[in-house]
Amino acid sequence: MIVPIKGKVKFPITLDPTVWIFDDRKVEFEHAFVNEHVTVDEDESLKQTSQRWEREISEQVKPPVNRSIKKYEREKMLSSSYVIPLEDFLNHAEISASATEAVLIRELENVTIPLKDLFNSYFLFSKDGKPLKTDGPVHLYYKDGSNKHDPITHIKSVSIQ
Numbered sequence: 001m002i003v004p005i006k007g008k009v010k011f012p013i014t015l016d017p018t019v020w021i022f023d024d025r026k027v028e029f030e031h032a033f034v035n036e037h038v039t040v041d042e043d044e045s046l047k048q049t050s051q052r053w054e055r056e057i058s059e060q061v062k063p064p065v066n067r068s069i070k071k072y073e074r075e076k077m078l079s080s081s082y083v084i085p086l087e088d089f090l091n092h093a094e095i096s097a098s099a100t101e102a103v104l105i106r107e108l109e110n111v112t113i114p115l116k117d118l119f120n121s122y123f124l125f126s127k128d129g130k131p132l133k134t135d136g137p138v139h140l141y142y143k144d145g146s147n148k149h150d151p152i153t154h155i156k157s158v159s160i161q
Contacts, residue, residue, distance in 0.1 A: 001137045003123075007103075007160035010094035017125035017137050020084050021077055029081035032122055033145035078129040083122035083141060090119055095160055104140060105157040113152075115160070117142060124151065 003015040020026055095115070102118040104111045124139040125132065132139065132153075139151040 001131060001133075003138055003155065004157045005089065005093050005160065006157065008096035008099040009160050010096070011092065013089065013093050015089060015123075015138075017123065018131055020125050021082065023084060025088065026082045026084050026125075027122070029083055029124065029127075032083045032141070032143075033148055077126075080126070081124065081128060082126040083124045085143070086121050086123060087119050093160075099160045101161045103159040103161055104152055104155050105159060106152075106154040107156065108154060111152050112161075113140075118158070120144070123155075 001016070001018055003017065004012065005015065006012040100115055101112050102115055104113065120143045122141045122143060124141060125137070131137065135153045136155075138155050139153045140155060141147060141151050
């Protein structure tokens with residue numbers, strides 16, 4: 001149930017989708033493709049971004065993880081479907097500047113997508129509160145929702161080319 005990211009990267013990494021259920025970056029599947037036009041105060045957004053940057057630089061922060069999960073949240077996690085954005089993982093792998101595409105290694109036929117599309121994607125890792133054992137370990141969905149009803153399934157690893 002692991003997904004390696006390898007190829008033209010400085011740091012090949014291995015993703016374990018089974019632990020993402022506790023990650024603060026996860027998004028409920030039902031909310032992932034909702035295009036909400038919320039007006040955000042630019043000063044507040046800039047302040048939050050700068051605080052996160054300072055924290056990451058000064059503390060070498062590890063991925064955010066839920067430490068206290070309430071009972072109702074636990075029940076929700078055991079019945080909901082979740083996706084996680086790929087951008088943070090790809091940034092940590094430090095992809096080579098010469099890379100242009102990603103090959104999604106699958107059981108059946110490999111799929112090649114532009115690297116920019118991979119950055120703008122989610123991995124579905126939990127469906128109805130359960131890991132994707134039969135057609136997983138992950139499915140790829142584009143953030144724009146263009147393949148919401150036809151995701152790329154059976155992904156075993158990602159090779160950056």
